[in-house]
Amino acid sequence: MxxxxxxxxxxxxEDKEILKGVDLTVEAGKVHAIMGxxxxxxxxxxxxxxxxxxxxxxxxxxxxxxxxxxxxEPEERAAAGLFLAFQYPVEIPGVGNMxxxxxxxxAQRKARGEDEMSAAQFLKVVRERAKTLKIDSDMLKRxxxxxxxxxxxxxxxxxxxxxxxxxxxxxxxxxSGLDVDAMKLVSEGVNALxxxxxxxxxxxxxQRLLDHIKPDVVHIMANGRIVKTGGxxxxxxxxxxxxxxxxxxxx
Amino acid sequence: MGIAxxxxxxxxxxxxxxxxxxxxxxxxxxxAAVERLQSMGLPAPRDEYWRFTxxxxxxxxxxxxxxLFDPKETDVFDTIDRLEIVFVDGVFDATASDxxxxxxxxxxxxxxxxxxxxxxxxxCYGALxxxxxxxxxxxxxxxxxxxxxxxxxxxxxxxxEKPVNISYRHANETxxxxxxxxxxxxxxxxxxxxxxGPAAARFNKSCEVFVADRAxxxxxRTQGRDHERRAVTHIFADLGTESVFKSFTLTANGxxxxxECVLRLNGDDATAHVAGASVGDGDFHHDDTVFxxxxxxxxxxxxxxxxxxxxxxxxxFQGKILVKPDAQKTDGYQISQSLLxxxxxxxxxxxxxxxxxxxxxxxxxxxxxxxxxxxxxxxxSRGVPKDQAxxxxxxxxxxxxxxxxxxxxxxxxIVDKLEGWLERHRP
Numbered sequence: 001m002x003x004x005x006x007x008x009x010x011x012x013x014e015d016k017e018i019l020k021g022v023d024l025t026v027e028a029g030k031v032h033a034i035m036g037x038x039x040x041x042x043x044x045x046x047x048x049x050x051x052x053x054x055x056x057x058x059x060x061x062x063x064x065x066x067x068x069x070x071x072x073e074p075e076e077r078a079a080a081g082l083f084l085a086f087q088y089p090v091e092i093p094g095v096g097n098m099x100x101x102x103x104x105x106x107a108q109r110k111a112r113g114e115d116e117m118s119a120a121q122f123l124k125v126v127r128e129r130a131k132t133l134k135i136d137s138d139m140l141k142r143x144x145x146x147x148x149x150x151x152x153x154x155x156x157x158x159x160x161x162x163x164x165x166x167x168x169x170x171x172x173x174x175x176s177g178l179d180v181d182a183m184k185l186v187s188e189g190v191n192a193l194x195x196x197x198x199x200x201x202x203x204x205x206x207q208r209l210l211d212h213i214k215p216d217v218v219h220i221m222a223n224g225r226i227v228k229t230g231g232x233x234x235x236x237x238x239x240x241x242x243x244x245x246x247x248x249x250x251x
Numbered sequence: 252m253g254i255a256x257x258x259x260x261x262x263x264x265x266x267x268x269x270x271x272x273x274x275x276x277x278x279x280x281x282x283a284a285v286e287r288l289q290s291m292g293l294p295a296p297r298d299e300y301w302r303f304t305x306x307x308x309x310x311x312x313x314x315x316x317x318x319l320f321d322p323k324e325t326d327v328f329d330t331i332d333r334l335e336i337v338f339v340d341g342v343f344d345a346t347a348s349d350x351x352x353x354x355x356x357x358x359x360x361x362x363x364x365x366x367x368x369x370x371x372x373x374x375c376y377g378a379l380x381x382x383x384x385x386x387x388x389x390x391x392x393x394x395x396x397x398x399x400x401x402x403x404x405x406x407x408x409x410x411x412e413k414p415v416n417i418s419y420r421h422a423n424e425t426x427x428x429x430x431x432x433x434x435x436x437x438x439x440x441x442x443x444x445x446x447x448g449p450a451a452a453r454f455n456k457s458c459e460v461f462v463a464d465r466a467x468x469x470x471x472r473t474q475g476r477d478h479e480r481r482a483v484t485h486i487f488a489d490l491g492t493e494s495v496f497k498s499f500t501l502t503a504n505g506x507x508x509x510x511e512c513v514l515r516l517n518g519d520d521a522t523a524h525v526a527g528a529s530v531g532d533g534d535f536h537h538d539d540t541v542f543x544x545x546x547x548x549x550x551x552x553x554x555x556x557x558x559x560x561x562x563x564x565x566x567x568f569q570g571k572i573l574v575k576p577d578a579q580k581t582d583g584y585q586i587s588q589s590l591l592x593x594x595x596x597x598x599x600x601x602x603x604x605x606x607x608x609x610x611x612x613x614x615x616x617x618x619x620x621x622x623x624x625x626x627x628x629x630x631x632s633r634g635v636p637k638d639q640a641x642x643x644x645x646x647x648x649x650x651x652x653x654x655x656x657x658x659x660x661x662x663x664x665i666v667d668k669l670e671g672w673l674e675r676h677r678p
Contacts, residue, residue, distance in 0.1 A: 050632050053624070078634035090629040094647025100630070103643065108634035143647075160633060 001199040002026040002049075002168050007060035009041075009048050018044045020224035021060065024201075026168065031200040033210055035235060036221035037243050042203045043087060045221075046172040050084040051077050064168055078104075079111035081167030085157040085174050092144040097156065100144045101126060101163055108164060129162045133189050150177030151185075158189035169193070170201045175209040187212030207239035220246055258292030264312055265293060269398040269429075274365035280377040284396035287381065291390045300387055303567040303599040304509055304538040309391060309483050314427035314453035317479035317506070324671075326418060327473050327664055328445050333416040334358075336403055340421060340451045341428020343401055347418075355409030355440070361402035361431060372404050372433045379459040379487035383513040387542065392485040392511070395457040399431030407440040407466075414443035419450030421477055426451040432458040436466035438491075443658075444468070449475025449505075454482040464491040464518055470498040471661050473668065474508060478534065481507040492518030492547070499656045501665050502529035502537055503672045509538040516543070516550040516578075526555040526655035530669065531564035531596075532676045538567035539587075545578035545608075554585040557652040559645055560596035561676070571603040574611050581606075583613035590648045591619055592678070642673040 002025065009019040018041045026032045036042050048055050049062055051074035062069045069077055092100070106116040117125075130140060133155045145153050154174055161169055171190065175183055190213050194200070202213055210218070210232065218234040219226045222243065227250045228234065238246065266288075271281045294306040308315050337347035343360055351358045364370045377396040383389060403417060417432070428451035436442055440463070450456070462468050474482060482505065488496050502508055514523045529537045543552045558566035568587035589598035600617040622644055630640035646669060653669070656662040 052628055052632075073637065074628060074631040075634050075636050075640075078632055084632055086629070086632075090623075090625050092623075092626045092629065092644070092647065094650040095643055100633075100643075103639070104630075104633035104635050107636060107639065111634065111636075164633065 001028045002062070002064055002201065004062045005060050007048070007062055008058045009044060010056050010058050012054050012056045017058070018224055019048070022224070022226055024219065024226060026199040026201055028167075028199050029196040030216045031194070031202060031213060032217045032219065033202045033204060033215040033235060034219045034221050034226075035204060035238055040221045041224045042221055043172055046084055046170045046203060049170060050074060050082060075107065076111070078164070078166075079108045083161050083164055083166035083169045085154075085161060085169065085171045087173040087176060089145050089153040089157055091146045093146050095144050097142055097144050098126065098140045101160060104160070105163055126163060130159055132192065133159050133162070134185060135159055151179065151182035154178055154182065154186050155189070158186055162189065162193060167197065168199045168201070170203070172203045173205065174202070175204055175206060183209060184212060207235040210235045222247055254290070254292045258295070259289075261310065262289065262292050265310060266394070266398065268312070271397055272362065272365055272400065275368050276370050276373040277365050277376055280373070281397055283381065284377050284393050287384060288390060288393040288397055291384075291388045291393065293390050300540070300569070303569070303601070304507070304536065308481055308507055309453070309509070314425055314451070315479070315481065316424050317421070317452035317477055317481065318424060319421060320449070320477040322476055327447050327668055328416050330664070331414060331416070331445070331660070333414045333445060335416045335418055337418045337420060338401070338428070338430065338450070340423045340426035341400060341430055341454070344420070353411060353413060353415075355407060355411050356442070357406045358415065359404055361399065361404055364404055371406055371435070375433050375435060375459060375461060376431070379461070379489060379513075380457060380485070382515070383485075383487045389485060389511060389513070391455055391483045392457055392487075395429055395431055395455050395485065399429045399457065402431040402433070404432070405434045405442065407434070407436045407442045409439070410441040414445050416445040416447070419446070419448035419454070419475065421449040421451055421475060421480065424452060427453045429455045431456075434458065434468070435461040436463055436468055438463045439465045441467040442469070444470045446470075446472035447475065449477040449480045450482065452480060454480070454484070456482070457485045458487070460486065460488040460496070462488060462490045462494040462496055465493045466491065467495040468497070469657060471656055471665070472499070473501040473665070474505060476504040478504045479506045481505070483509045485511045485513065487513045488515070488523070490514065490516045490518060490521040490523055493520045494518060495522045497524045497655065497657060498526070499652070499665070500527040501668060502527065503668070504531065504535060505537065506534050507536045509540065511540045512542070514543045514552070516545050516547055516552065519547045520549045521547065522551045524553040524555070524655050526553070526652045528557050528649045528652040528665070528669065529566065530559040530672055530676070531561070531566070533562040533564060535560070535564035536567070537565070538569070540569040542571045543573070543583070545572070545574045545581045545583065547578060549580040550578065551582040552584070553655070554587070555652045555655055556587045557649045558589040558598060559592065559649065560589055560598060561592035561678070563595040565596065566598040568600040568602070568617065570601075571605065572613055572615070574606040574608050574613065576607040578608045579610045581608060581611040581613065583611065585615040586651070587617045588648070589619045590645060591621055638677050641677070642670065645673055646670065
């Protein structure tokens with residue numbers, strides 16, 4: 001589904017290479033996790049895939065179901081089925097959460113040539129999905145992420161994911177800033193979306209999230225490359241021994 | 252102290268083509284305004300109060316030509332059940348207007364009233380304008396009081412359900428219109444005034460509002476979209492105890508607009524909100540000049556002005572809160588912000604607080620900024636096209652001003668207009 005080949009990326013402003021040839025394939029129905037020390041390029045990978053400005057792709061490719069992602073605008077990538085749950089969801093004063101969600105859902109539907117959702121239809125679906133994430137109507141009415149706690153912001157990300165029903169979900173350190181209960185709630189939200197047709201790429205520092213969202217494949221990223229790939233046991237190894245052993249082993 | 256001779260001769264030329272309408276009861280008010288105007292002269296660019304807005308085209312003898320703009324849209328307030336009064340290039344249009352009558356109010360034209368022997372406005376006409384000349388001179392307001400050809404006089408004695416809508420149409424490319432309205436709300440009375448339309452190539456409008464104790468005055472206006480039109484407008488209002496005054500203005504396009512609002516809170520616990528959203532693309536100069544005087548205890552005032560500027564458009568804000576020594580427990584708030592959509596546009600702001608009471612809460616802020624790139628990316632990453640995301644964020648920026656409109660029906664109409672404008676003015 002998501003196919004990344006030898007992806008090389010530099011910062012646009014300065015001549016600094018962040019990704020130095022990333023190869024990664026995420027199949028439909030699978031959950032892949034990427035772990036790695038700070039500064040290894042995990043978040044950069046998520047931003048480059050979703051189309052954020054400020055990065056220059058100097059080599060390689062990334063495609064979603066055969067479609068070249070790097071040629072598309074961020075909104076086109078979203079309409080193609082890519083979703084990034086932000087590590088730091090952005091606050092948008094003045095834009096109501098509900099308005100935002102409905103605008104996004106209908107923009108994607110329109111881009112795909114589908115009928116827009118009516119207000120009533122949308123309301124019904126959003127209420128139902130918000131409820132399972134313990135998002136109350138007050139949170140839906142408030143401006144996007146404004147005054148939300150860390151946990152509320154992350155739950156709001158998962159609600160967006162649930163409403164947009166993407167094919168490929170990237171979760172960038174979704175566990176950061178979450179207490180145990182919030183992590184459980186968010187994980188349940190993610191697990192509810194696990195589906196044969198949907199791929200997940202979970203970026204995290206800690207194995208703990210992977211207790212809740214069980215990965216099929218775990219990758220270790222360091223210094224702009226994927227240096228080791230294995231099963232769920234690899235995450236446990238990191239948790240117990242840190243990255244030093246693995247990095248020494250591949251060096 | 253005399254004024255420079257050049258100013259006197261400039262003023263003589265400016266008013267040479269104007270005449271003071273004759274009236275038994277109003278002659279004194281008109282003559283006093285002529286005198287005020289002559290003692291002031293016309294504004295000059297070096298005057299402190301006109302530093303950011305060049306008065307040249309307002310001072311010019313002839314109104315600069317303004318092409319007619321037909322947006323092929325219905326008027327903004329068409330869906331509202333209202334009493335509509337139509338002026339075309341400043342001339343009353345009886346056919347297009349509704350019958351001038353309504354319950355809980357008397358309503359008539361200034362030019363009709365001036366033909367009568369006496370009138371209730373005899374003590375009102377020009378009174379607030381005269382007071383409003385201190386401490387800052389407002390020559391165009393004096394000119395208006397002296398030479399206005401017509402206007403609407405409304406005396407409100409109770410709650411008026413239907414809004415009064417003064418609609419200003421523009422049909423002549425060189426029209427030069429001067430209108431003067433007087434509105435008097437008796438104790439506990441309520442009125443909503445709506446205004447819309449470009450009015451004329453050059454428009455000088457003044458509105459004096461007397462809000463008695465516990466009376467409520469709501470005002471929502473849109474200034475027509477003709478690109479080359481020019482306007483200088485004044486609102487003067489006196490507020491009694493526990494009275495409420497709320498005014499909102501939407502300005503889209505216009506080569507020059509100077510909107511002055513001069514409010515005095517004279518009765519305890521009065522509330523005054525004045526807000527504006529303006530959007531300009533290219534040849535657009537919009538100036539909001541506000542002067543609010545707190546002269547009673549426990550009053551609240553808010554000034555909320557937001558401007559969206561692109562392609563060399565200019566926004567100006569001069570806002571003052573004056574708190575007199577006895578105006579304790581004053582709550583004053585003032586915010587002026589601009590969203591600059593490119594490097595060519597500019598926003599000039601002069602916020603002022605002058606406070607002589609010691610137990611007050613006054614805050615003010617003024618900012619200029621670009622769209623938040625992080626927010627834009629966030630919206631786009633959810634599938635919202637960049638144009639639409641930009642519009643959403645722009646509307647969000649304007650929301651604080653639009654939210655000052657109390658009626659949801661009216662604020663929805665304003666948002667519709669803004670959405671349309673933003674859609675047509677994408678880069």
